Amino acid sequence: MFNLILFGPPGSGKGTQSEKIVDKFGLIHLSTGNLLRQEISGKTALGLQAQNFMDKGQLVPDEVVIGMVDSYMEKHPEARGFLFDGFPRTAAQAQALDRLLSLRKTEICKVIALEVSEEELVKRLVKRGETSGRSDDTNEEIIRKRFAVYKAETEPVAEHYRSKNKLERIKGEGTIDEIFSSISNCIQAEMSNHSVSAQ
Ligand code: B4P
Secondary structure, eight states: OOEEEEEOSTTSSHHHHHHHHHHHHOOEEEEHHHHHHHHHHTTOHHHHHHHHHHHTTOOOOHHHHHHHHHHHHHTOTTOSOEEEESOOOSHHHHHHHHHHHHHTTOOEEEEEEEEOOHHHHHHHHHHHHHHHOOTTTSOHHHHHHHHHHIIIIITTHHHHHHTTTOEEEEEOOSOHHHHHHHHHHHHHHHHHHTTOOOO
16 A cells, blocks of 8 residues: 655645645545544534534544544555545554554555745635635634644654654645645655555
């Protein structure tokens, strides 16, 4: 299997780029943000629990997210690889992902980290909030809280992968196509290291 992580702060374009990546490279998209929002719109017990955290700009508890990821992977035994978008976001999630993958006799091949300045991120999220109806995007104070959580809990996860020589940092500012072109080059190089074809 060929597994990737798309890493970066809130609003860095993970969701935007993921759609293009799965389209081109035939991976299964696993976005914990999307899975949580589906649970919320379905008004499930998990969704109601998650909404409380997301509305405050906090992370949903690890055990909830990890269980959700495990069951999504179970539903896709045919996958030639997964693109993890917005996961892992804590050290405990990164360790759990290593375990889930090793049980399936596979591992993460590359982590692509999108780098975007905080001012640009705030602009993007405030703009998205005008149309998306996402409650976590409408208030600048909540957006700033999400960045603080990112710095404290998520940014250190990059080190877990850098120390294994799996981290590639990519500039996440510019047009969506320019950024996708840099990401594609990185994935293609990695696929040829692993002798995997693009589709
Ligand atoms: P996510 O759904 O993961 O979303 P995100 O980090 O806010 O945004 P993303 O980086 O995907 O940005 P996008 O492409 O949409 O998380 C939401 C919440 O869910 C978290 O705060 C947390 O509470 C919870 N959660 C999720 N995963 C979790 C986990 N593993 N553990 C615990 N809790 C978890 O882009 C943003 C905007 O920018 C869009 O409007 C887009 O159109 C625009 N944009 C994109 N690229 C652009 C570009 N190049 N130029 C200009 N604009 C651009």
